[in-house]
Amino acid sequence: MAKTNKTYQSALQEQDGVESPDSLSANVAKIIKANRKKQPSVKDLVSGITSGNITALSRAITLIESTNPTHSKKANEIITKCLPYANKSIRIGITGVPGVGKSTFIEAFGIHLTTLNKKVAVLAVDPSSSLSRGSILGDKTRMEDLVKNQNAFIRPSPSGDSLGGVARKTRETIILCEAAGFDTIIIETVGVGQSETAVHSMVDFFLLLKLAGAGDELQGIKRGIIEMADAIVINKADGENIKAAKSAKVEFNRALHLYPAKASDWSPKVSLCSALKREGISDVWTMIEDYTKTTSENQYFETNRNNQNKFWLLQTIEDRLKSKFYNSAKIKVELPMQIALVETGKTTPFAAAEYLLSL
Amino acid sequence: MAKTNKTYQSALQEQDGVESPDSLSANVAKIIKANRKKQPSVKDLVSGITSGNITALSRAITLIESTNPTHSKKANEIITKCLPYANKSIRIGITGVPGVGKSTFIEAFGIHLTTLNKKVAVLAVDPSSSLSRGSILGDKTRMEDLVKNQNAFIRPSPSGDSLGGVARKTRETIILCEAAGFDTIIIETVGVGQSETAVHSMVDFFLLLKLAGAGDELQGIKRGIIEMADAIVINKADGENIKAAKSAKVEFNRALHLYPAKASDWSPKVSLCSALKREGISDVWTMIEDYTKTTSENQYFETNRNNQNKFWLLQTIEDRLKSKFYNSAKIKVELPMQIALVETGKTTPFAAAEYLLSL
Numbered sequence: 236m237a238k239t240n241k242t243y244q245s246a247l248q249e250q251d252g253v254e255s256p257d258s259l260s261a262n263v264a265k266i267i268k269a270n271r272k273k274q275p276s277v278k279d280l281v282s283g284i285t286s287g288n289i290t291a292l293s294r295a296i297t298l299i300e301s302t303n304p305t306h307s308k309k310a311n312e313i314i315t316k317c318l319p320y321a322n323k324s325i326r327i328g329i330t331g332v333p334g335v336g337k338s339t340f341i342e343a344f345g346i347h348l349t350t351l352n353k354k355v356a357v358l359a360v361d362p363s364s365s366l367s368r369g370s371i372l373g374d375k376t377r378m379e380d381l382v383k384n385q386n387a388f389i390r391p392s393p394s395g396d397s398l399g400g401v402a403r404k405t406r407e408t409i410i411l412c413e414a415a416g417f418d419t420i421i422i423e424t425v426g427v428g429q430s431e432t433a434v435h436s437m438v439d440f441f442l443l444l445k446l447a448g449a450g451d452e453l454q455g456i457k458r459g460i461i462e463m464a465d466a467i468v469i470n471k472a473d474g475e476n477i478k479a480a481k482s483a484k485v486e487f488n489r490a491l492h493l494y495p496a497k498a499s500d501w502s503p504k505v506s507l508c509s510a511l512k513r514e515g516i517s518d519v520w521t522m523i524e525d526y527t528k529t530t531s532e533n534q535y536f537e538t539n540r541n542n543q544n545k546f547w548l549l550q551t552i553e554d555r556l557k558s559k560f561y562n563s564a565k566i567k568v569e570l571p572m573q574i575a576l577v578e579t580g581k582t583t584p585f586a587a588a589e590y591l592l593s594l
Numbered sequence: 595m596a597k598t599n600k601t602y603q604s605a606l607q608e609q610d611g612v613e614s615p616d617s618l619s620a621n622v623a624k625i626i627k628a629n630r631k632k633q634p635s636v637k638d639l640v641s642g643i644t645s646g647n648i649t650a651l652s653r654a655i656t657l658i659e660s661t662n663p664t665h666s667k668k669a670n671e672i673i674t675k676c677l678p679y680a681n682k683s684i685r686i687g688i689t690g691v692p693g694v695g696k697s698t699f700i701e702a703f704g705i706h707l708t709t710l711n712k713k714v715a716v717l718a719v720d721p722s723s724s725l726s727r728g729s730i731l732g733d734k735t736r737m738e739d740l741v742k743n744q745n746a747f748i749r750p751s752p753s754g755d756s757l758g759g760v761a762r763k764t765r766e767t768i769i770l771c772e773a774a775g776f777d778t779i780i781i782e783t784v785g786v787g788q789s790e791t792a793v794h795s796m797v798d799f800f801l802l803l804k805l806a807g808a809g810d811e812l813q814g815i816k817r818g819i820i821e822m823a824d825a826i827v828i829n830k831a832d833g834e835n836i837k838a839a840k841s842a843k844v845e846f847n848r849a850l851h852l853y854p855a856k857a858s859d860w861s862p863k864v865s866l867c868s869a870l871k872r873e874g875i876s877d878v879w880t881m882i883e884d885y886t887k888t889t890s891e892n893q894y895f896e897t898n899r900n901n902q903n904k905f906w907l908l909q910t911i912e913d914r915l916k917s918k919f920y921n922s923a924k925i926k927v928e929l930p931m932q933i934a935l936v937e938t939g940k941t942t943p944f945a946a947a948e949y950l951l952s953l
Binding site for chain 1: 670673674677678680681762765766769900903904905906907910911912914915916919932933936937939940941942943944945946947948950951
């Protein structure tokens with residue numbers, strides 16, 4: 236577009252648009268657009284995923300994460316077709332407060348696993364990432380070595396407005412990663428809110444990363460995190476920290492013994508590591524292998540996965556029932572009116588609920 | 595019926611029935627039956643309740659507790675008519691593990707309140723009572739002195755198969771007690787399960803009874819009970835226990851300071867008492883008066899009651915949505931089938947949920 240001379244007659248001035256560079260011909264633009272639109276078929280993606288093609292896997296995950304109904308439909312078909320190839324993995328949840336060294340630990344742990352010929356997928360559940368508050372895993376440079384590794388696949392947290400949405404997407408992504416041959420799935424989550432409970436409900440083994448003397452022991456007990464943990468790993472147990480880390484280990488062991496025995500028959504363990512110096516990392520994997528052995532023998536491993544599936548089935552139903560009810564046009568009008576009647580003592584919460592349900 | 599001589603021809607012998615005593619004429623039986631059926635009207639019950647008639651109050655509560663739909667309808671009318679007279683009270687929740695001395699404390703506390711010209715209603719939330727596992731308050735002889743007191747009204751926990759049902763009945767009973775002029779409502783609950791959370795959601799002040807050195811501090815922190823408490827009262831602080839009680843007080847004060855400030859701006863207090871010796875009881879009431887003053891001035895008292903009403907409104911809706919869905923004939927057939935498909939890896943929990951919701 237050539238510039239034109241305009242006579243501005245108003246205080247509101249109009250800026251000229253940015254021109255297309257001359258070097259971009261109309262033809263080239265057409266080719267680029269056509270390529271963008273060329274979407275692989277469900278069949279292509281499934282055969283790509285099951286033969287371990289990372290591009291196919293990434294594209295299918297993008298469909299899972301999309302809010303476009305056509306994409307969701309396609310994603311559901313892919314997941315159903317991948318299901319027979321999934322499930323053959325160990326799913327490990329890793330949590331810990333910011334600063335505990337989760338990224339460093341996962342990098343060291345992931346690299347160790349690849350040296351054992353494992354294929355490692357690292358996912359995250361972080362509902363805050365959609366608020367661009369700085370997603371965990373969002374900055375892949377924090378796992379520089381792992382990211383370059385042929386046998387590792389790292390995917391940041393899907394964005395979504397609710398924990399429920401993020402959790403569903405991550406659970407579906409696990410299935411695709413397993414179908415693509417990843418035998419070790421690591422789900423990272425931040426140590427806040429309900430995310431940990433959601434991740435605990437989708438993994439086989441739940442690992443809590445801690446620092447010695449961080450003084451947040453009460454916090455962990457209060458929020459039920461320690462109760463969920465299959466292992467507490469005290470990170471940064473190096474240099475001058477070693478003594479404090481050792482006494483923290485004693486403390487945590489004592490705390491763990493106050494809890495009743497787990498349904499898994501597994502007694503949670505406490506171990507020390509230095510992710511930075513890559514020390515104590517292989518011990519963590521040995522511990523997880525012990526866990527898998529114990530819980531496979533006593534059938535807890537399979538029972539737990541079945542229970543998790545039932546949990547997500549019921550959870551999804553209940554979330555949908557609620558959102559359908561509260562998003563109905565009638566209820567959006569009537570609910571605030573009933574709340575006002577309750578607040579002014581004109582009706583009881585129970586009578587108001589009856590009325591709303593009768594609409 | 596006169597005895598007849600029977601010749602028994604079979605090994606199966608028939609016993610003669612019990613005869614009506616001659617002294618019971620047909621007329622008397624009629625009168626008794628008619629009196630049993632004479633149910634007072636809604637109007638009679640409401641005017642009885644609002645003029646402080648205990649028989650009317652008890653009868654209306656029985657209607658609330660009934661599973662008969664006609665009774666429920668009548669109960670709802672009574673509650674709506676009583677609402678304008680309710681709400682003028684302090685509602686106090688009291689919890690503590692079995693053996694902590696809840697009954698003894700409530701008796702001492704209730705009697706103290708009646709000497710201050712208060713009218714005290716004592717209710718309970720104990721869903722286990724329906725399983726006849728021994729209801730709290732079920733045995734009124736445990737509060738012998740209070741039970742005889744003209745200004746006290748004691749009602750055991752309603753029976754009901756779910757905590758939700760018991761909680762609803764208790765909340766409605768609170769309204770009737772308030773309309774009957776009771777200005778201090780005490781809700782007792784056992785220190786187990788979710789009952790405490792339910793009671794916390796229906797009271798203004800939540801009091802946790804403790805013993806010194808019971809060693810269940812972790813339990814209280816873990817289950818979030820300490821976080822809910824507005825006061826921790828250490829009972830049995832008498833004789834040789836005094837020293838231990840005083841050091842427990844220091845410990846609990848320290849634990850309480852680890853929690854963030856409450857929305858009420860009230861700092862939870864720890865105090866000592868001996869319910870048996872009726873010592874330290876008036877201090878508890880003074881503390882509750884302080885609380886009422888603080889939270890009335892900063893408007894938290896009213897805000898909290900409004901929030902509780904909203905909570906129960908939404909909770910009731912969600913409970914009903916779920917029970918309606920799961921109790922539908924179709925879902926009762928299809929849900930187990932979908933669970934089986936999920937368990938055998940034929941479908942995902944999310945796809946199964948979609949399917950069930952589409953029925």
